[in-house]
Amino acid sequence: MMNKKNAEYKSVIVEGGGYLKRANPTSLHDIFQKYASVEKNGEKFMTSEDFVIRFLGIFDEKSFSKESVNLLAAIVDTSKDGLISYSEFQAFEGLLCFPDALYKTAFQLFDTNGNGMVSFPEFVEVMQKTDLHKRIPFNMDSPFLKLYFGKDKQRLVSYSEFGQFLHDFHEEYAIEGFKRADKNGTGFISVMDFQEIMINIKSHLLTPQVQSHLIETAQGSQGGGSRRVSFPYFIAFNSLLNNMELVKRIYLNVTNGHRTQEVSKEEFMHSAQVMSQMTPLEVDILFHLCDVLHQTGKIVYNDLNSIAPEQYFKQITNRLAEIRAVQSPEDRGLVIQILESAYRFTLGSIAGAVGATAVYPIDLVKTRMQNQRTGSFIGELMYRNSFDCFKKVVRHEGIFGLYRGLVPQLMGVAPEKAIKLTVNDFVRDKFYDRNGNIALYGEIISGACAGGSQVIFTNPLEIVKIRLQVAGEIASGAKVRAWSVVKELGLFGLYKGARACLLRDVPFSAIYFPAYAHTKAALADESGYNHPLSLLVAGAIAGIPAASLVTPADVIKTRLQVVARAGQTTYSGVIDATRKIYKEEGFRAFWKGTIPRVFRSSPQFGVTLVTYELLQRMLYIDFGGTRPSGSELKVLEEVKSRNPDHVGGFSVCLPIFSGIESKFGLCFPKYNVQRTT
Structure with a gap:
């Protein structure tokens, strides 16, 4: 046969609106050579066992039905000579890339002589080898079959006609099963017969x-x-x-x-x-x-x-790890829940680092604006507004001045955001009812728990970050480093202002996570799917009320944690700071830095959450818990076979073969009936 090594390879639209990349011909040829065990006239060929058992891995290599292997391999072996050439292997890879690959594959299964048509004897030959026919034999003299193959059963059926026939045949098979059970023609069968028919003929629908x-x-x-x-x-x-x-x-x-x-x-x-x-x-x-x-x-x-039941394309893709999902999250063991939390923690760390880096300059401006005093410090204000602060930092400290304190921020923000996201997901799991619903109070409690849990990381991180961020305001010439700040403060000093931190983080998360969940649902399309842009917008919108409403607590926390310069008021605690700020600067002082805080927190959490959910899509592992609502892939999920040689169209070969059973109920025995036990 003609070698198609130089054929053009393209992306082909497949079911669900996704795209399936056809394999590079060079890599496909190398893969074929790896599994081909027969050589004739200088050309390599695959046997049925090479393709079905070694390459696809469908059956166990030690015990399998030879008939089943030959039937499945014959789908690829269009020449019907018992061997699969490279051109046949490559042609089948191309067939698998088309939207109707399931029907085309089923048609080639029944087209045993490879002439592009299915005859009645070919149909009978394949059907009689299925487990279904052995359990409940189909009447091959049925009037239904005569409608398709003709009264004398000599008519040949084309591909398009056979697809319709195969679809209708299984419905007729169920009716045939009913007739067999209803021997007296009463129009009734027993519930036990009903159960037997459904399990034997319609199990793929159950x-x-x-x-x-x-x-x-x-x-x-x-x-x-x-x-x-x-x-x-x-x-x-x-x-x-x-x-x-x-x-x-x-x-x-x-x-x-x-x-x-x-x-x-x-x-x-x-x-x-x-x-x-x-x-x-x-x-x-x-x-x-x-x-x-x-x-x-x-x-x-x-x-x-x-x-x-899940569609046939998803039957193999719903497990990307050895860990198996269970019927409900409550049924999982402690080890599985710990592994899931570790998985979420890792993704949350990455997402937190990305979000923090994206908005760090805004955070620095926010901190300096909040630390600017008007009641106790004599002299001209250093910054007129947030924009003026931004310009002066760049002018006097350079562009890298906007990133003072970023390193300790990243060291702390990863576990901080990770534990917040992980705890929120973990607690939300506990509040879901059996219908998959969660009450608003459950969302608020989950968010509050997430906010409270992060303080163990947030407070040390922020006190170091704040002191580094305001260090540039002091023209001392000496560089202030993170480690020196840590040594100066000591363990207990790192938690100075922790109460104010709790007053800020608990309500922030209690507001943010429910707002994000509902905004995301409102922005999802009609199928419940969220595009990355809608996730980003939802995260940003939810951050506006959450960030602004807790600004007073953030101001108090900043004043408690920063080093007061000469002439500035000092504070002994949350209540003392609240009283003195109000007395010296008025009510408006509690809202200092609100705008830069919103402009920092809103996009930061938008970037963090969209990164977190996209990572869960791309690196999804099913632990049996919940996934972010609205984050499920709308398009066809890419099949992840354990065999790295399943590339291009062959990446969906396993679910296509599985689909022949799940879509049409055709199942072939996997083991030799003669095998010893």
């Missing part, structure tokens, strides 16, 4: 919660604890599970995009009739199923997620 409540749901929905399931109920139940994405859209239409609002059956029914032809029976089943699972009588978005 979450563990739904599967464990099938009998209870069927009995309750049929009324009076009935032991029988009618055909209309059976069809409606399957239709509901098939259309859960539509159900979610109906819910979001009722709530205007909010995911925590409870919706009654009447509200949902009204929206369902406006948006679609969802039947009253399907709505009844939905609400009864939710009531069986959660017993509330109303539904929230989390209820729908517990009914709808």
Whole structure:
């Protein structure tokens, strides 16, 4: 076959609006050579085992079904000679990059002779090798099959037609299962038969919660604890599970995009009739199923997620580490929770350093403005306003003067912001109810705990930073260094002004985090997704009330921590400072530096939070806890296989193969039936 090594490689749009990079041909060729074990006429080839077991890693190398391996490898082996050439390997990589890769792959599975059409014998040959057919044989003389393959079953089916056939076939398979169980033609089957059909034929549509409540749901929905399931109920139940994405859209239409609002059956029914032809029976089943699972009588978005299984593309991507998520955060062990906190702490450290560096010059101006006295110091004011302060610092101390004290700031701000973000997330987890909602008081308490926890890092950091920031005002010629300040203050001196620090940080975080959460939700798009810009704006907006309202506490803290120069008033504590500042400078003195504080804190926390959430997206590890709301990826998540050789289209090969089972219910045995136990 023609070598396609020089073919053009592009980014291809895939499901969800994302882009999948096709592999560089050179690297793809090297990967092929690595796994190809057969050489013929100077050309390397992969065997079925090379591709399915060694390269993809689907089955165990010691025990596997030879038939299953050959079937899956035949999807790539378009020449059907039992060997995979590099050009076939490369062509399949390109096929995987297309939006309809799942259907194309399924079609090539059934096209066993590789002529671009599927015949009835080819369909039967593949179906009879599936576990499903072995459990519940399908009637190959069914009128349904004759509609597609013709009365004499000689008609060949093209790719586009076969995609529709495969989609409809599984619905027909369920009906066939019902007919087999309803031997007397009464239109009813037992709940046990219903459970068996759903588990054997429709298992790919069942979450563990739904599967464990099938009998209870069927009995309750049929009324009076009935032991029988009618055909209309059976069809409606399957239709509901098939259309859960539509159900979610109906819910979001009722709530205007909010995911925590409870919706009654009447509200949902009204929206369902406006948006679609969802039947009253399907709505009844939905609400009864939710009531069986959660017993509330109303539904929230989390209820729908517990009914709808993850899409096939996400089946392999929902674990990026060996640590497995559990059904709820409360079920996790202590070690897992500690690991999650360490993970969040690390990301919070990075985010805090980025945010602090971005706004440090504004922080320096804010500190100098707050330290400027008017009542006790004789002489002309050094700075007329914040802008004047900025200009004079640059003129007399240089551009690096704006970054005095940055090093200790970074050394302290990393753990400070990290512990604040980590504690806020940790405490919020404790306040979530089973519907995924958190009350406002829970948000406020979480934020307050976060603010209180950071003082252990904040106070020593800020007292050193403040003394370095105001050192440039004193024309002594001697450089003031961080270590000398630490030695001068001692351990207890580093916590001077800690009460004022608590008075500032606790209310700041109690205001900031709830404001951020609600602003972020308001700025999310209709699917609940936040773009980086909306995260940045939400963080900045939330910082305005939080930073401004706690400025008096910040002024008091600054006065307590700075070294008073000759002639300046000294303070013995929070109350003493409050009284003297008010007496000497008036009420307005408590609001000094409000503007630079807002201009510093607002963008700093905006940058910090957007960095924190983007890091959680890019470096996401599922510990079974919560993720930042509205931060979930909207586009297709990139598959992270353990095998670094899965590049380009092959990065989604595993979920595509998994999708053949989860989308169409086709499962092939993984082990030889002859194997010894």
